[in-house]
Amino acid sequence: MFLRGFLLFGALLLSAVTASAGVITITEEPQLLIDLRKAYVAEQANAVMPEDIARAELEYEEAKKKAITVDSYKAKRMAIEKAREKEFAVIKARYQKELAKLEQGTLAAVDKEYQQKNAALKEREVGKVHENYLKKLEKLEKDLIGQSDLAGALVVQTERKKMSLIDPTKPVAAAPAPVVDAPKAEAAPVVAPEKDWQTQDNKIHISSVRGVAGSEGNVANNVYPFRLEKLGQNAKLVFYGYGNRSDNSYGEVYLITPDGNRNEVASWSPNKLQGPKFSEVKSYSDVQPIDADISSYVKQAGLYKVEFLYRDGDEALNIYRVELQTW
Numbered sequence: 001m002f003l004r005g006f007l008l009f010g011a012l013l014l015s016a017v018t019a020s021a022g023v024i025t026i027t028e029e030p031q032l033l034i035d036l037r038k039a040y041v042a043e044q045a046n047a048v049m050p051e052d053i054a055r056a057e058l059e060y061e062e063a064k065k066k067a068i069t070v071d072s073y074k075a076k077r078m079a080i081e082k083a084r085e086k087e088f089a090v091i092k093a094r095y096q097k098e099l100a101k102l103e104q105g106t107l108a109a110v111d112k113e114y115q116q117k118n119a120a121l122k123e124r125e126v127g128k129v130h131e132n133y134l135k136k137l138e139k140l141e142k143d144l145i146g147q148s149d150l151a152g153a154l155v156v157q158t159e160r161k162k163m164s165l166i167d168p169t170k171p172v173a174a175a176p177a178p179v180v181d182a183p184k185a186e187a188a189p190v191v192a193p194e195k196d197w198q199t200q201d202n203k204i205h206i207s208s209v210r211g212v213a214g215s216e217g218n219v220a221n222n223v224y225p226f227r228l229e230k231l232g233q234n235a236k237l238v239f240y241g242y243g244n245r246s247d248n249s250y251g252e253v254y255l256i257t258p259d260g261n262r263n264e265v266a267s268w269s270p271n272k273l274q275g276p277k278f279s280e281v282k283s284y285s286d287v288q289p290i291d292a293d294i295s296s297y298v299k300q301a302g303l304y305k306v307e308f309l310y311r312d313g314d315e316a317l318n319i320y321r322v323e324l325q326t327w
Helices: 002-016 031-046 050-067 071-123 126-146 150-164
Strands: 017-020 023-026 204-207 211-213 223-228 235-242 250-256 262-268 289-293 302-312 317-326
Touching (some): 126 150, 211 302, 223 317, 235 262, 235 302, 262 289, 302 317
Antiparallel strands (some): 204 317, 235 289, 250 262
């Protein structure tokens, strides 16, 4: 079969080509070529350009976008998402329950320990302690009145009024707060330490011990001792003081000599007290000094005492500095 085809093809070539002196002359195209060319031309007529392919791809993408925007697709997608959310909610609830159980078990011991501890701390909270103290003072005052102990009841009342003015959450001031509307009874003297500074020639004696001269129960360091060894012809008392919130304070200053005599040598009152508010007093120099000539009383060496005695007013006297000068 193969040999027969080969012989037929050779015969065709011999009929179409005439060989002359080694040169091949083509008299006509092979029919196969003609047919192949016709097929190519036909295909070329239906061929598309690259831009046609690009346009088709674009149409494809647009068609996909359009397909997922139709109502039927949206409805089905929404149904699927709702089912998914429902499943997620079930899973989330289950895991949250497990986590809550784990946390509760882990914190149970901590809660028990610190709830008991915090409850105990609240019972000792400074405000509650202060409130309980005021209630106990009020009860004690009533009990003493019921027992006809009016003096004791008055002392308790003074303490209760004084403590009611204190804010327990704030630091306690260096000097106790004055008692508003307290009884004007003469307070027992409280002796301060002897002078804490003097000049080398023993002529200026200074005490910077902080004192308070108020009504009974509101007194601290209101007697200042000075030991004088070298005297001169003259002597002067100088002191620096001011009220707790204002200058509304009245009182007297006494000099007790070595022989025990007690002499009134000075006084204080609103017109003599000059200074800023108590919260602004940082040193004795912030207030106006009050002085008195005590030359007639300083006649011998020995221990002298300066006593501050509160008499009236809404304020106790805060004493910042006391001086005895001799020359």
